[in-house]
Amino acid sequence: MHVYLWFEDTAGQDTSRYLLKRMVRPRREIGRASNSTQIEVDLELARNGQRVYNPEETIASILPIMASQFFMFHGEDLRYMSQEHLEHTKRAIELILEAETFRQGTRDLKRIGEQVEKEHDDEIQKVEDLAQLVKSKDHFAQKIETNEKDLGEAKKELEKTKKTLNEIEDELRTREKSKASMARLDDLRKQKSQIEDDQRKLLSRRDGLINQLPTFVILPELVNILDKKHEKHKIREEILEKIQQLKGRLDLAKEVSKLKACICGHDITQVERKFIQKQQEKTGKLITELTSQLVEEDPTYYELRETIKGVRSSNPDIETLEKDMADLRIRKDEVDSATKSIERQLSGSEEEKIRELNTEKDDLRRKEGEIEERIRNIEKSKKENEEHKETCIRLIKQREKAYSISTSLDGQYDLTKRCYDAFDFVLAKLSGLRKSQIMEYSTQFFNKLTNKPEEYTRIDIDDNYNVRVVDSKGNIIFRPGLSTAEREIVALSFILGLKNASEKIAPLVLDTFFVHLDESHYSNIVSALPSFSDQTILILTDLEYKNLKERASESFFESVNQIWKINRIRGEERSEPKLTKEMSIHE
């Protein structure tokens, strides 16, 4: 994407025509950018057709002095500020203290101090014994310089990493809904995998039942055969029983025939004996006859009976299996349909994007930890080097005394050192004072804007320039613990606090600020907005403007002086501002 801006500077003797060209594109090696660190920005400026090689400085030089003091915060910058950026906060506070003048003074004095120190060292090196000490001191000074350079780089890298991390977290936050859908999707996929497992188990159960089924199918046939065999078996059993009975009777008759008298005491007569004998013969014949009818037992009868018993007990309950399979199919269909519906909502690229962002976030967190560890190590090394350097200086001083060396440079060196220490001290003191003032002003704004005035009591800035909220119980809530809207409210309150503390009359420009606000914050801001600054410039999208028209009160629109609509002109690749409302400035 590129934006062209033509403007004329008529302030000087000659009118200069400027063309500002700003191009934004993904870095060449990336292809498609997913966050702002993967974007390259080119800024080109041409004056009267000639390219200017320092565009930012040139713009700063042509900006009217009041305009350069505007509190301009781009919506995105505000979002950036609403994250945890300590350096940014510190710079913002120092900005209103005009700390740069102090810093420049300190830098100049340090340079003078270094020059004086060098000359002083050159002089004392003439004493042979001290030369080595001066050399050591220089060696440690160089090491400290390297440490400082490394520290600066590491801090920059840390800042950059934190910025990217915040952007990714912001992006993930805007995809909260998708994240919830993804969690549901993961759950459904787990369910599907469980269903597939159950399906495998059912198929194996089905194979087992199908193995048993053929025997069950022939079971009625087997039962028929057994029934027939059983008939024969029954007849044989009956004959055997009869034979048994007859044999019993025969045995009894034999026993009775051996007796002299009956058990009642009556003597057995000859006639009676003959009768018994006849009966014995008849029974014997009957037994022989029955025995001849007795067929041989079918050896398969008992085997078959056992087999049938086994088949009956191993009932292949295909009915239950089919029911279980049908239930499983319904479950599978439900899960599939729910999965498809979520997948439709959540396009593949969205899912991939969230996973990619999460991986990127984890990598950055790791990197952040590594850089912090590196910073700690560099600081430790720097401290050690400073101690060594101090030892060298102490030793040099001792020897100077011993050799009674005194140079005129000692006094100058001490003076410059005292001067820049004083500058640092004053800056720190002023910073502290302004900090409390900014906290007070920010709290006033915050109390007007927050939707939880009974819960949050004030805004606090700690020694590390960490802006946080203090609740009614005195608990500190750091910005990452707040919602996106709350963080933006904290950031805006802080900026307004800075503006008030700066003692400068400056307009406030808010660019696309309302995007992340919830209903109550929105109402609070809209009602308090006219009192924020003498002049407020709102840059709104068409949707934000429509919202504002619907929600803002009549008194809000009474405070509005001008409304400009910027329309994109199709085919001409340019936009045109059009004044849609002009009112006389409110009395």
Add this chain to the structure above:
Amino acid sequence: MSKERAPTVLMCPAETLRMYNVLCARSKEGNGGEKGRKKTKEAAFSSRTPAFFLAAAIGIINNRAGGTKREGMRAELTRREFIVNHTSFTPFSQLLKSKYELKTEQEIIDKLLEFQEFGIRELYDEYHKTGKIDFLRFYRDAKAHL
């Protein structure tokens, strides 16, 4: 049972083997001429042995047997040990011995081969028409006759 054993490899007509292959999801036409599992359809049987016994059971209950011309049996259906060591073999042999006065393992297997010819065709036709085998029907029919 007489020790007269059936041959190690049981043969069947090529047409029968094709039907077994379809039912057991082994299909030559399913995978470019190579043997392999068809992924499109769930296999009706995990192997040929349960299909063989169910086909034989269908033949037995319907008392219908297929052709048994030995000269037509050129395809290798299965191995003897898969059949005789299957749990269904004992009940089937008891039934066939009782019903048809068979004595040897060879006779029993021959009878099974005859009956399965009819059964496998029935199963194949059902699978061909509906894409599945209604096992529940066999189960319910058997249960109703008990």
